[in-house]
């Protein structure tokens with residue numbers, strides 16, 4: 001059996017980006033990617049449904065201008081996807097649509113929330129900002145709700161705050177860390193924090209966000225087109241069932257029938273599932289217990305193909321929740337690329353957080369919620385497609401555990417969204433790849449040959 005310079009487990013965006021970088025490092029390396037599904041891309045994929053190109057959930061890429069994905073594209077991509085700016089965020093609340101209030105002035109004018117609550121929210125934001133700059137340790141483990149509970153906000157304001165918490169982290173205000181509101185995980189030094197503070201006070205946020213023309217899968221296509229000739233093999237329908245370890249060092253992996261050999265294995269599946277493919281006793285239980293305690297949440301996406309344009313503006317809408325639903329995010333992808341739908345049609349992805357207990361009733365409840373926000377939409381639905389998926393391998397909650405890229409087994413490394421604290425989604429996946437490559441470089445894996 002052929003021996004590879006590296007084996008990557010999983011062909012999602014993290015695994016593919018890692019394989020690309022390794023394959024191009026130090027004069028070129030031979031990399032094998034093993035993917036359990038019949039397609040590559042993982043949670044970052046596009047496919048056709050009745051003439052519409054749907055993504056695996058609505059996606060907008062954050063920090064595109066100078067974030068980690070840009071860094072990887074500049075360093076390793078031969079073909080770079082075309083991105084269209086996201087536009088504005090709108091909030092749909094009490095039958096009205098308003099621009100998202102980014103700045104203090106916006107808040108003052110955000111009259112869908114009672115004046116008293118608006119004044120208090122500005123006060124809370126200033127106080128949290130101040131604390132996160134001066135005494136950040138005091139905020140560790142503090143949820144958004146912990147921080148605001150003594151302000152006696154009205155029920156509708158609490159709903160708004162809870163919807164925003166879900167939007168930012170996928171979990172409720174009871175579980176979202178107050179730090180998340182500012183997302184400074186990737187900012188270093190006082191200067192950058194001061195800049196963030198000025199942005200928060202005076203500038204509209206989220207201006208470096210975008211959607212890729214052709215759908216989210218076009219990022220995957222660009223990675224694959226950038227693989228150097230003959231350096232990267234991809235085996236689909238191949239689930240890694242065992243990591244082969246000898247003398248505390250990795251030797252390869254097995255799918256139950258075949259063995260594949262390398263002294264470097266990068267695992268990009270759910271880290272919480274890694275213990276299942278390690279032999280008993282291969283690793284300390286303390287470590288596997290930590291991995292087992294990583295949690296995630298479930299999402300439902302409803303894709304609607306519509307005969308009429310319901311979202312006219314460039315940008316997406318945050319639908320504030322009610323007693324039956326924690327809110328939703330609506331992304332009209334055809335506003336960025338009309339070719340994702342048949343002529344004159346609009347394609348919108350609606351994202352909800354759900355419980356896994358009763359998915360069928362969640363579908364009915366969330367559909368009703370959409371109809372409440374867009375009263376005549378039902379009669380214009382031409383295509384409806386549901387997706388139940390886990391949006392983040394490790395939810396950004398106050399008790400979040402993030403394992404390091406280096407494992408206790410020599411030559412076995414972790415990459416993927418559950419191995420980085422920074423940002424969310426594809427940006428977080430890209431951070432994890434950049435960080436993992438630095439660790440591999442430091443450990444001498446990118447320069448040494450087999």
Ligand SMILES: Cc1cc2nc3c(=O)[nH]c(=O)nc-3n(C[C@H](O)[C@H](O)[C@H](O)COP(=O)(O)OP(=O)(O)OC[C@H]3O[C@@H](n4cnc5c(N)ncnc54)[C@H](O)[C@@H]3O)c2cc1C
Pocket residue numbers: 009010011012013014015034035036037040041042043044056057058059060061062238239240241268269270299301351389390391392393415416417418424425426427429
């Ligand atoms: C509904 C939804 C909405 C989202 N919205 C956004 C957004 O707006 N912006 C954004 O940036 N991101 C968003 N994301 C998140 C983003 O898609 C993911 O964070 C990212 O794609 C995860 O990439 P990954 O490679 O770390 O993991 P994955 O995509 O999960 O890839 C892991 C791969 O490993 C394979 N695998 C696992 N175990 C094995 C094994 N034992 N053997 C072989 N193969 C294995 C899996 O099949 C999978 O293909 C969203 C995701 C969803 C689902």
